[in-house]
Amino acid sequence: MDQQSTVRKASVGLNTQRTLGEIxxxxxxxxxxHMGRCIYEGIYDPASPLADSRGFRPDVMAALKETNYRIMxxxxxxxxxxxxxxxxxxxxxxxxxxxxxxxxxxxxxxxxxHEFMEFAQELGTExxxxxxxxxxxxxxxxxxxxxxxxxxxxxxxxxxxxxxxxxxxxxxxxxxxxxxxxxxxxxxxxxxxxxxxxxxxxxxxxxxxxxxxxxxxxxxxxxxxxxxxxxxxxxxxxxxxxxxxxxxxxxxxxxxxxxxxxxxxxxxxxxxxxxxxxxxxxxxxxxxxxxxxxxxxxxxxxxxxxxxxxxxxxxxxxxxxxxxxxxxxxxxxxxxxxxxxxxxxxxxxxxxxxxxxxxxAQIVNVIAPIMTRSDGMFKQTIFYPLTLFSNHASGHSLDLLVKSPSYHSARYGEVPQLDVSSSFDPESGKGAHFLVNRSQTESLSVTLNWEDVAPDGLTQAWQMSGADPMAGNSFDHPDAVTAHEIPLPRLDGRSMTLTVPPLSFTTLISHHMPA
Structure with missing residues (x-):
């Protein structure tokens, strides 16, 4: 984080009973x-030394499974x-x-x-x-x-x-x-x-x-x-x-x-x-x-x-x-x-x-989260938010009370600096909270307030951020911009506060004892 950046404040009010809809x-x-290298040299690449007997790439399949696609x-x-x-x-x-x-x-x-259905069944997707x-x-x-x-x-x-x-x-x-x-x-x-x-x-x-x-x-x-x-x-x-x-x-x-x-x-x-x-x-x-x-x-x-x-x-x-x-x-x-x-x-x-x-659109090579060549692959920056949401957002979407400072955009006028959503699954007690700090220069101190019942605690947290909005990954530098685990913020009663840096996406996982 830029030590010279300003820290502004935002708050998010959560109530597990106040929902927008089922996710x-x-x-x-x-x-x-069937476009470019999405199917051929992407999903199906029998000429690759990494391909299995069906022409599928185990490394590509593993990355696709990590994203946890539910429908294709x-x-x-x-x-x-x-x-x-x-x-x-x-x-x-x-x-x-x-x-x-x-x-x-x-x-x-x-x-x-037939090949697509075999692929979908292997992937476990609809x-x-x-x-x-x-x-x-x-x-x-x-x-x-x-x-x-x-x-x-x-x-x-x-x-x-x-x-x-x-x-x-x-x-x-x-x-x-x-x-x-x-x-x-x-x-x-x-x-x-x-x-x-x-x-x-x-x-x-x-x-x-x-x-x-x-x-x-x-x-x-x-x-x-x-x-x-x-x-x-x-x-x-x-x-x-x-x-x-x-x-x-x-x-x-x-x-x-x-x-x-x-x-x-x-x-x-x-x-x-x-x-x-x-x-x-x-x-x-x-x-x-x-x-x-x-x-x-x-x-x-x-x-x-x-x-x-x-x-x-x-x-x-x-x-x-x-x-x-x-x-x-x-x-x-x-x-x-x-x-x-x-x-x-x-x-x-x-x-x-x-x-x-x-x-x-789409999943491999063509405007896609992963890129391949015959001897390898890498995950693009967009892989990480997609994977975190897919694996952690479930149950109901919460109707949040968000108070955030704004910034001016030429196209949309005044826009909240904090873009946020939360989910809560009453069967598992799992909550997932997704925070984007849109500012290029200002950190944001965000307080999450649980209005009904406080979670037992936080279980995991990830963040991706950087000073350069144009930084990306490549075959030579596959991990330049990734989501990494961060220390868990401390829960203080029904509240938790963390500072998110400029140009950042943060995912927090909370847990309630199931009802």
Missing amino acids: SPLLFGGFAE RYPGGNFVSGYRWTDGIGPREKRPRRRALAWRSIESNQFGP PMWAVNLGTGSIQDAADLVEYMNLPTGTLYSDLRAANGHPDPYNVKYWCLGNEMDGPWQIGQMGALEYAEKAVQAAKLMRWMDPSIKTIACGSSATSMPGYPDWDRVVLDHSYAQIDYFSMHHYAANPYPTISNTERLPVDTDSYLASSVHFEEHADTLAAAIRLAKAKNRSKHDVHLCWDEWNVWYRAKGGDGGWSEAPHILEEEYNLEDALVVATWLNTFLRKADVVKIACI
Whole structure:
């Protein structure tokens, strides 16, 4: 910590009975797309000397398990709007090679539905499949549900058995296309056109398997000209046939303009305040859901599925040059990116009543928490907040009373210096508290006050911080910016005070005797 920095004061009031909503474990999900080196040379790398007999890397798998992903979206993304799922089944030597138009690359189809399900089962994560509503038909979508989920006795379920898996996979979560409002999307549609196709696809898919949950596409970004009218139209027309509504956003420093041509200056103060935008996005779509529910006279609840989120602004070139596993979109993350990711996860907890699924995009190499080469890997800065939240946030999100000094940001005006969320699990008695000091220069003395029952004590604490917001990790310096354990602050009755340095993310674990 800079010894010259000012120490300001903040307080957080906690009451384990005052809650915002139940935290869905599916908030801690990932996204694996056939894009760049996410699948090939990432998840699946049989040419690596470190790979096992299936082509999986034990070191990569161990890092993914450490993050504890609860759900995994697949196979895209933009890729899915041109994907023929039948290309990826059967003997590998007979699978076709195709041009993947979304990323101008060659798809070998050596990794397909069965390989992904084996990967998901090894990882212990819930699979979430996206169906092709770009070039694909509603019948194609229903056939895939039959292939994945139905017992043998019909064409596609028998084909699954012939390909080595007699038992159904029972995939529960299904995305109805991807970013269908985007001009970059294969098969782009207007809102009403998409809603009608999504409704018919969902209907046919549910007739195949009534137990599935479906996710409709929202606007691709808040900067889209149609936002939020697209969302309103799709929700109005599809409400009865969907369970979740998708939202996407990528944070950037500098913040991109709508034209994406004007170059703005780097603005770390505004960037670290990005959760103001995240919350507005969630609030807008939550309001659109409430409106659609009322207009449809429905008793049915639809929740938000933030199935693409991350920092992404440096490695923007998506042209694979018609090669296999091109090195594209390999973002290098730094400390400020990790702090923004932490505030994003704080937002998920604060919006736990409406946001029930979230998938960081993506998991390996492509805008990802881990990077690989054939002989090794390293964890990027964003790995650490994601892993701490996933492993420790559970139960209920607490409605906190936060008093914090503020600072001025050019984009969002006055913003609290302290960004914070807390969870409490009444079954285990575990509390988790996540604190981000957004200031670049000022330390913060934070007092946590338990208003109902004090915890028995603190059990663990971690922190990541640094003087340089642009510092990051690399193959040569894999541990330059990590989360490390810190001494446990002292609990004094119902209160605890600790000083958090500038540019820091701190996680505290408390324990109550279970009721």
